[in-house]
Amino acid sequence: MTALYDKVQEAAAAIKKVYPDTPRIGIILGTGLGALTKEISGKKEIDYDTVPHLPHSHGTFHAGKLVCGKLSGKNVVAMEGRFHFYEGFSLEQVTMPVRVMKALGAEALIVSNACGGMNAQFDKGDIMIIEDHINLMGVNPLIGPNDDRLGGRFPDMCEPYDRAFVKLAQDIALEEGIKAQKGVYVAVTGPNLETRAEYRFLRGIGADAVGMSTVPEVIVAIHAGLKVIGLSIITDMCLPDALEPADIETIIATAATAEPKRTQIVKDVIANLT
Secondary structure, X not given: OOOHHHHHHHHHHHHHHHOOOOOOEEEEEOOOOHHHHHHOEEEEEEEHXXXXXXXXXXXXXXXXXXXXXXXXXXXXXXXXXXXXXXXXXXXXXXXXXXXXXXXXXXXXXXXEEEEEEOOOOOOOOOEEEEEEEEEOOOOOXXXXXXXXXOOOOOOOOOOOOOHHHHHHHHHHHHHHXXXXXXXXXXXXXXXXXXXXXXXXXXXXXXXXEEEOOOHHHHHHHHHHOOEEEEEEEEEEEOOHHHOOOOOHHHHHHHHHHHHHHHHHHHHHHHHHOO
């Protein structure tokens, strides 16, 4: 059985054959948020199924490819479509791209998602800069034997989202006139959405938004030594006393409408990284 470290190296080697440059920043694009790749210049596109040990995403709204090139003058590698635990993938598979980005030379990770807002001060279409998270997926991608070549056994999570990045994103949003909230993201497994009672519970433990991704990827990013910034788009409001059935098409449309704001913040963050 191939060790995780060797899988990561084999995947990175396959990508380097197509894109030999060193990306400084890795980007994970969430549901309905793939338009950012249009801004990448000199790009090379690599289908997931051509990279060893990367699964093929079954996500309905995910393209399933890596896009490598320049964004805001810096080399990046972007995932257009992520893998989800609810699709039946293991967390090793879900987080494999993060480890591969690190092996390619990335120093930072920008992770994005579409999620439900539980804070009554939020509105649909708002950007939420993630300042912390809660893992309620019942699993952790670091369980099992630890390979010190990939990271230490007990990574510290006191600052999973780099505070300087959070401040930078806030400042950029203010300068661009973009309404940006700051909050706590809670990850659940899905794929069903939550009940009224569950939304009350999640809000009660301190979460501002809920989704089905991001946290495993961030845990592995911290384990790998990457600095992280997280950006959510609030696509629907999950207020228990005013809850309405979710419409997936409307959620995707909201994500697409808010996408330019998220793209502008990402571009400006990357431009300001030294």
